[in-house]
Amino acid sequence: MCGFSGFINNIPHSEEVMDKMLERIHHRGPDDTNKYVDENIILGFTRLSIIDLEGGNQPIFNEDKSLVLVFNGEIYNYEKIREELLAKGHEFYTHSDSEVLIHSYEEYGVDMLKKLRGMFAFVIYDKVNNKIFGARDHFGIKPFYYYHQNTTFLFGSEIKSFVEHPAFVKEFNPNVLSDFLSFGFNPHVETFFKNVFKLEPGSYFTFEKNQLSVHKYHKIQFEPNGASFEEQVDAVSSVMADTVRHHHIADVEVGNFLSSGIDSSYLVKETSLFENLKVFSVGYEEERYSELGHVENFLKDYEAEFHSKKISPEEYFNIIPKAIYHLDEPIADAAAISLYFVTNLASKRLKVALSGEGADELFGGYNVYKNLYYLNIYQSTVPSIIRKSVAAIAKSLPEIKGRNFLIDGALPMEERYIGCGGVLINTDQQNRLLKNKNWIKNPYDITKKVLKEANCKEDVSRAQYLDINLWLANDILQKADKMSMANSIEVRVPFLDVEVLKVASKIPQEYKVNKENTKLTLRHAAMKKIRSFTANKKKLGFPVPIRDWMKESPYYEKIKQTFQSEIAQKFFNSDVLVQMLDEHKANKADHFKPIWMIYGFLVWYNVYFGKEVVGYEGVSSESKEVVSV
Secondary structure: OEEEEEEEOOOOOHHHHHHHHHHHOHHHOEOEEEEEEOOOEEEEEEEOOOOOOOOOOOOEEOOOOOEEEEEEEEEOOHHHHHHHHHHOOOOOOOOOHHHHHHHHHHHHHHHHHHHOOEEEEEEEEEOOOOEEEEEEOOOOOOOOEEEEEOOEEEEEOOHHHHHHOOOOOOOEOHHHHHHHHHHOOOOOOEOOEOOEEEOOOOEEEEEEOOEEEEEEOOOOOOOOOOOOHHHHHHHHHHHHHHHHHHOOOOOOOEEEEOOOOHHHHHHHHHHHOOOOEEEEEEEOOOHHHOOHHHHHHHHHHOOEEEEEEEOOHHHHHHHHHHHHHHHOOOOOOOHHHHHHHHHHHHHOOOOEEEOOOOHHHHHOOOOHHHHHHHHHHHHHHOOHHHHHHHHHHHHOOOOOOOHHHHHHOOOOHHHOOOOOOOOOOOHHHHHHHEOOHHHOOOOHHHHHHHHHHOOOOOHHHHHHHHHHHHHHHHHHHHHHHHHHHHOOOEEEOOOOOHHHHHHHOOOOHHHOOOOOOOOHHHHHHHHOOOOHHHHOOOOOOOOOOHHHHOOOHHHHHHHHHHHOOHHHHHHEOHHHHHHHHHHHHOOOOOOHHHHHHHHHHHHHHHHHHOOOEOOOOOOOOOOOOOEOO
16 A cells, blocks of 8 residues: 655656655655656655565566556455466566556556456556556545646645645635535545546546546446345355455455444454454444444454554544544545544554445445335336325325335435435525535535436445445545555455455345345355344444534534634634534534534635644644644
């Protein structure tokens, strides 16, 4: 796992600029730093050594050094590809997966991407043709950002490195704020920094003669087959054993993150079959939010070195500015801070850990999918005219069980499903909160476009497609990468494997959810390996006591002060924010999600666009761009 930065070399003192850019992302690779420089381009690299510890340093070259590469990630089938390339006459000077990439490009060009199994973001510079080629993995596990204005082209693993480039104009982009308030993350390719963009998952780009061209090479498709439930379960069981084996390819020790749920528990079981277990988890003093008791109970069946930590509210709030700095963009996911603590805990003992991200999206794990399944049946069996009449009657009823189901039953999916998290702050609420009403957007404009791209007919599969492309790519994987890299540890996600996708995409929706539970096929595969109590455990998410903490005096006051700040008043009606906070504190309403979201945004804005200078680990305190909260 590593980090890289690069830019077109058309500025004075370019090497000094690159040194500052690399210092910004030193946390991604503290083991080695290097760069490639010529009259056209400069590529910088920071390395966290995991495969070929001695020989895998980057930038890396092909035989005649006409191609040069910087790469962040892991290619889990690199040994197989390496054998193919050796048979074709390619010569290798390392045993790294990085070198396999550059020879694959030399041999196959863009078609190399069809061969890769792993997580990756990389750039290859063709010196002969003065051409840049880069790509991001199928799911977006590894980040990739770029900035192209006039003759300036910057790219890299984290936006924060761009601020050191003299031609980079650091400007807030208000175009994404409304959708952030709706989704809780930025669902756009454009970022909170004007003219900075994300390379989409499953995409590649070329840059030649100052022209940038971006293309998709992979689209996720759900195409259920006719296999029986038992056959589906066997296929899942087989591919899970295979993916865990591949995700343990490393020249260093690999550990596991563990919650009380099926996903990480399944990975621990598979790991225990061939490696000594080192397991890490975090919780809280507040027992109803902490899963540590369940984790300890699960581990009674294993010989494991278990490390845990209970996070105090003081620790949690103190780390927020630093964690948000590392995120690059605000994310309204309180679990991101918890993830910072568990990766920090693990980083003291190893460099690589497995985590369970992606299982819910691939196998149908969100509770809302159950409702979609039965809505799908309802809409396919009851005529539209009857559903509309029933919905009209239901709207006049009080809030009773089943009312929303009947109302939603009259609507197409495009008008009622925005994602597994739902709408966090709707447009009516935004109208009260935001000072600039012109910023307000309809979030369904985004989801309608994504759902239209889905090739599947089943509503559960269409929801999975949406959540993979929006929620997974822009929230789950962003926080997993940034929080782990902040602590110089690589997080691997075995569920997000193209081979696992091939199996999961064939499962029909009736084998994913029913009235009682979700992820049915995955749970039955897990039951062959782990206790049924864990395999059938209801999904909890990653609960955090922040809902309660923000009612307590020191943290309530901290948030209130932020809501009354000059920055808050720049964007929001401050009195409405404070009223919302007071209602939450007095238990008159549960405003936890909007309070946390807006607080996180304001902290982020102050970190990157505020006035006071501060330095984080690896960042010079003289830096004029990053400021304190």
